[in-house]
Amino acid sequence: MTTSDASAVPLPRRARLAITAACVLALSAVLPRAVAGRGAGALFEGDNAAQGALARAVAADVGRDTGAAAFHTGSTRFDGEWALVTSQMSALGLSQVILAHPAQRARYLPPLRLAVDHILRPQTFAFATQAWGASPLDHLDDERGHAYLGYVALALGALRAVDPATARAALHDRIVDSLARRLARSPSGALETYPGESYPCDLAAVVGAIGQHARLTGVDRRALLSRMSAVYRARWIDPATGYLTQTVDPATGAPTSPGRGSGTALSSYFLSFADPALARALGVAVARTGTRTLAGFGGVLEYAPGSSGHGDIDSGPVVLGVSVSATGFALASARQLGDRDRFVALYRTASLFGVPVARGEGRGFVAGGPIGNAILLAMLTARSP
Amino acid sequence: MSPWAKRGLAVAAAVALHEGLARGLDRAGLIERLLAPSGAWALVALVAAVALYALRLALLFVVPGVLVARLVIGAIERRRGAAHRHRPR
Numbered sequence: 001m002t003t004s005d006a007s008a009v010p011l012p013r014r015a016r017l018a019i020t021a022a023c024v025l026a027l028s029a030v031l032p033r034a035v036a037g038r039g040a041g042a043l044f045e046g047d048n049a050a051q052g053a054l055a056r057a058v059a060a061d062v063g064r065d066t067g068a069a070a071f072h073t074g075s076t077r078f079d080g081e082w083a084l085v086t087s088q089m090s091a092l093g094l095s096q097v098i099l100a101h102p103a104q105r106a107r108y109l110p111p112l113r114l115a116v117d118h119i120l121r122p123q124t125f126a127f128a129t130q131a132w133g134a135s136p137l138d139h140l141d142d143e144r145g146h147a148y149l150g151y152v153a154l155a156l157g158a159l160r161a162v163d164p165a166t167a168r169a170a171l172h173d174r175i176v177d178s179l180a181r182r183l184a185r186s187p188s189g190a191l192e193t194y195p196g197e198s199y200p201c202d203l204a205a206v207v208g209a210i211g212q213h214a215r216l217t218g219v220d221r222r223a224l225l226s227r228m229s230a231v232y233r234a235r236w237i238d239p240a241t242g243y244l245t246q247t248v249d250p251a252t253g254a255p256t257s258p259g260r261g262s263g264t265a266l267s268s269y270f271l272s273f274a275d276p277a278l279a280r281a282l283g284v285a286v287a288r289t290g291t292r293t294l295a296g297f298g299g300v301l302e303y304a305p306g307s308s309g310h311g312d313i314d315s316g317p318v319v320l321g322v323s324v325s326a327t328g329f330a331l332a333s334a335r336q337l338g339d340r341d342r343f344v345a346l347y348r349t350a351s352l353f354g355v356p357v358a359r360g361e362g363r364g365f366v367a368g369g370p371i372g373n374a375i376l377l378a379m380l381t382a383r384s385p
Numbered sequence: 386m387s388p389w390a391k392r393g394l395a396v397a398a399a400v401a402l403h404e405g406l407a408r409g410l411d412r413a414g415l416i417e418r419l420l421a422p423s424g425a426w427a428l429v430a431l432v433a434a435v436a437l438y439a440l441r442l443a444l445l446f447v448v449p450g451v452l453v454a455r456l457v458i459g460a461i462e463r464r465r466g467a468a469h470r471h472r473p474r
Contacts, residue, residue, distance in 0.1 A: 008462035008463045008465065008466040009462055009465035009466045009468075009469050011465070016458050019458055019461075020450070020454035023453045024446070027449045027450040027453060028450060031445065032445040070417060352445070353438075355437065357408055359411070364411065367415055367416065369415065369417060371416075
């Protein structure tokens with residue numbers, strides 16, 4: 001009996017199961033998307049309160065100082081990379097919030113400066129010093145490598161965009177000049193991140209940093225940016241899928257692995273600082289080739305249809321072909337392209353599995369940790385080029 | 386206690402447990418715990434995370450439908466009961 005009413009006549013078990021299944025299916029199609037999508041519209045619109053809640057949580061994380069020692073991926077290189085990306089994304093996100101809401105400058109500039117201070121500590125570069133045998137900032141006159149400095153330069157540019165008089169301006173100039181010179185002298189257009197390893201996504205950070213610096217300082221880098229745009233379009237973007245190859249031969253620039261959703265989506269964001277048309281092309285590829293939706297929840301395929309592979313440190317877990325990183329990074333291009341429906345669908349997934357919770361005056365994602373929350377702040381507040 | 390009061394209490398308890406797990410894991414640092422070199426902490430975090438997601442998915446995707454189904458089934462059964470009483474003997 002499903003009711004306390006003694007006069008009720010019970011339905012057959014099969015009918016009750018059918019009604020239950022129908023109700024579960026019907027509500028599954030409407031209720032979870034409504035609950036998980038709460039707040040997505042406000043973030044898409046750049047609402048001050050919505051962005052501020054995320055920024056306050058990230059600012060608190062910056063204050064707690066997430067260095068390489070906070071991570072335990074099993075690889076000192078990955079621990080160092082994660083610490084670098086955590087601080088870089090924190091800086092980018094906080095800068096974007098200040099640019100969108102200048103009245104918040106006094107609140108978020110101190111943690112933004114602190115995030116940049118964290119990046120520039122010698123221990124941040126221990127992973128790179130180990131790989132190259134030399135500290136990158138002590139060898140900016142060298143002719144080779146260190147493409148990961150694009151991440152550092154983007155963070156410095158993010159600070160400079162809201163704090164033009166920053167004492168870090170001279171270092172910003174030196175790093176970008178060094179990267180631009182190395183890129184200009186590279187016959188293939190590829191710089192190594194580590195000896196023998198080149199990643200177009202890291203190069204997108206380099207190109208983005210060069211374009212960002214040009215915009216902030218007025219230095220003319222149009223020829224170099226135009227050349228890199230041609231390299232990306234002619235050699236590194238798969239014409240069939242629009243996905244960006246993950247690795248290239250440093251000497252020849254020839255692609256050595258299939259395109260990846262995570263790298264394509266993140267590159268679209270980085271390149272938006274330098275080359276809006278190229279960023280748009282990658283963002284559209286992520287939307288058309290990689291985005292899948294089910295019951296209002298969106299995800300991005302790590303491998304384009306026709307290729308396959310496993311999840312790794314770049315993609316995070318890959319479930320049914322959809323990767324955590326690609327889905328998170330794609331939020332930026334969805335917002336930049338003005339694609340509200342896709343932004344909301346991707347946000348629902350981030351919210352469902354990220355588990356947002358209140359943190360004092362802020363709001364963070366339980367499953368994000370410092371790096372995930374910093375990345376989501378940067379992606380959810382990405383500005384149109 | 387009526388069946389609906391029991392169901393309401395069960396749902397409230399599940400929601401409270403979900404919130405408690407979410408806040409607890411957030412405070413403890415879920416990702417750091419999962420990546421921690423100490424296997425014991427990672428195991429505790431993993432079990433808590435699995436429980437959190439199981440509750441979250443059930444509360445969003447299953448529980449509302451089951452509750453509405455109970456309402457619908459109850460209504461149908463009452464109508465059947467009423468029809469049964471008014472049937473000519």
